Amino acid sequence: MQTTALRKRTALKQRTAVPEKGTLEYLPDILSTIGKTPLVKFSRLSKQWGFSVFGKMESFNPGGSIKDRTAINMLSQALESGQVKPGDTIIESSSGNMALGLAQACKFYNMKLIVVIDPNINAHTEKLLQTYGAKMVKVTHPKRQGGFLESRIQKVQELLAKNPGYRYLNQYENAANPDTHFQTMREIARALNQKVDYMFISTSTCGTLMGCARYIDENHLPTKIIAVDAIGSVTFGQKEKKRLITGHGSGKPSNFLDLDLIDNAVHVSDEECIRGCWNLLENEAVLCGGSSGAVISAMEKYASMIPAGANCVGILGDRGERYLDTVYNKTWIKEHFPDFEFSTPEAH
DSSP, rough: OHHHHHHHHHHHHHOOOOOOOOOOOOSSSSGGGOOOOOOEEOOOHHHHSSEEEEEEGGGGSTTBHHHHHHHHHHHHHHHHHTSTTOOOOOOOOOOOOSHHHHHHHHTTTOOEEEEEEESOHHHHHHHHHHHTEEEEEOOSBBBBTTHHHHHHHHHHHHHHHEEETEEETTTTTTTHHHHHHHHHHHEEEEEHOOOOEEEEEOOOOSSSHHHHHHHHHHTTTEEEEEEEETTTOTTOOOOOOOOOOSSOOOOOOOOOOOOGGOOOEEEEOHHHHHHHHHHHHHHOOOOOOOHHHHHHHHHHGGGGGOOOOEEEEEEEBSSSSTTTTTTTHHHHHHHOTTTTTOOOOOHH
C-alpha cells in the first residue's frame, strides 16, 4: 500500500512530467499569421439556393480584414527594394481596412503612419487607428468628381510636397496590391481541389478582384469571375452617387481593372448590402462587414444563373464589429432606410 507521501510524490511527478517530443508549432510574429484564412461552407444558404456556397473568411487575419494581406505585401516589397526602411514615415489614403492593415504593420516595423481619412470613417476604426499610434489627417469636403476619395488623394499629394521624406505606398496604383491576391486565390483553389465554378468579389481598388482573376486566367481554371460593385460606384462606368456603406465601390476608376478577365458584374444597393449582412448573420451566425453583405446579396441575385451543384465562393472581406453602429444598428437602418424589413430566418 502506498504511503500518503508516496502518493503525493507520484501525483507531482505526473503533473510535471516532460511532454513527449514533437514538432514545435508556433509562428515567429503576428504578421506571419496573415493569410491562410479558412474557407467555410455555408450549409443553410447552400440548401436555400441549390448550390454550394463558401465564404473565404478574411476576418481571421490579425487586423480583421483582407487588407492585411495587401498592406504587408506592399510594405514588404518596399522594404526589400529599399524604397522604405524602419523609422520612415508612411503615408496612405484610406478610411478603412487598408489604414488598419498598415497601422499594424508599421507598428511592427517601427515606422510612423499618416492616414488621410474622410468623414465616412467609422468610430471603431478611428479608435483602432489611434490605439496603433497612427496620425490621422481628415479631409472634410468631397471633390465634385471623385468625391472624398479624390479629396484624400489630393491631400496626400499636398503633404508629400511639403514633406519629401514621407513614403507613399499608393494602394490605387501599386502592382503589389493585385499581386497579393494570387495567394488568396491559390488558397481557395487548393481548398476545393481546383473546382471553383464561381467567384464573387467585391470591388474597391479592384486589387483583390484582378489578383484573383489573373491567377484564374494564368492557371486555366474554368472559374467565372463575378465582380460585386456598389450602385453609385464609377468602377464599371456608372454615374457617381452618394453611398452610405463603406468598404466597396469607388468614386475613382480603377487602375487595375481588366474587363477581359471579368465574366459579369452585379451592382448592389446600400440596402442590399445590409440585407446580405443580416442574411449571413441570421442563417449562418457570421458577423461580417458591408462588402461581405454585398457579396451575399449578389450571390442571391445571381442564383438563378448558377447550376445546381456548382461551387460558389465569396470573399468576405472583414469583421462586422466595425459596423455595429450602422449595418447592425436597427435604429440607424430605420433612420436611413425606413422601408427596410427584418426577416425571420428559416427554421434550420
